[in-house]
Amino acid sequence: MVVFIDEMDSLLRTRGSGVSSDVETTIVPQFLSELDGVESLDNVMVIGASNRVDMIDPAVLRPGRLDVKIRVGRPKANQAIAIVDHYLTDDLPLEDGVDAHALSAVLVHDIYGASERRHLCDVQEENGQWHALFLADVVSGAMLKNIVDRAKTRAVKESIETGSDVALTVPLLAAAVEDEYRETRDSMADVDPEQWSRINGMDPIRRIRTAE
Structure with a gap:
């Protein structure tokens, strides 16, 4: 049996942090007690996920509790293609003569382009250095799925408007990427730099400079 706990930081925050209502002062000890009991059971695995490990109570993460810690980084381009392939498949209405995998590759190439058209903002690190941030730097599996969903929605809307089937094409996918990028x-203009960098698993950011 597998017990999966998503967003562990929302349930098992560091006790006494004052970040929330401190309800974790009762939840964390109870969770630890239950977790210790799991050790005596066979074929039971407890898995937790969080993008704010720094907020989880240290007692939860100590050896003997959740022993193996795996950091899942952002997908590289080839990994992104494999992810998109799950949502962009050959059973969808596609442009004639183009298979789904080829469309996935075109979509990912657009997302991962380090050019001005995919430049989000400039960020200043703690050492004072500024560098450019591109869409590829913040891409995630959820974002990739959302982009494909945007393209599918556009195709459905155009099908309704025209009264005929509209296939998923390179221009439709490009428009979906553009919408996600914009x-x-x-959104970068309104974020708190330090909080945003922590949530996104990046080195601390002091300032964010967006285009006028």
């Missing part, structure tokens, strides 16, 4: 870029 939404992400615009």
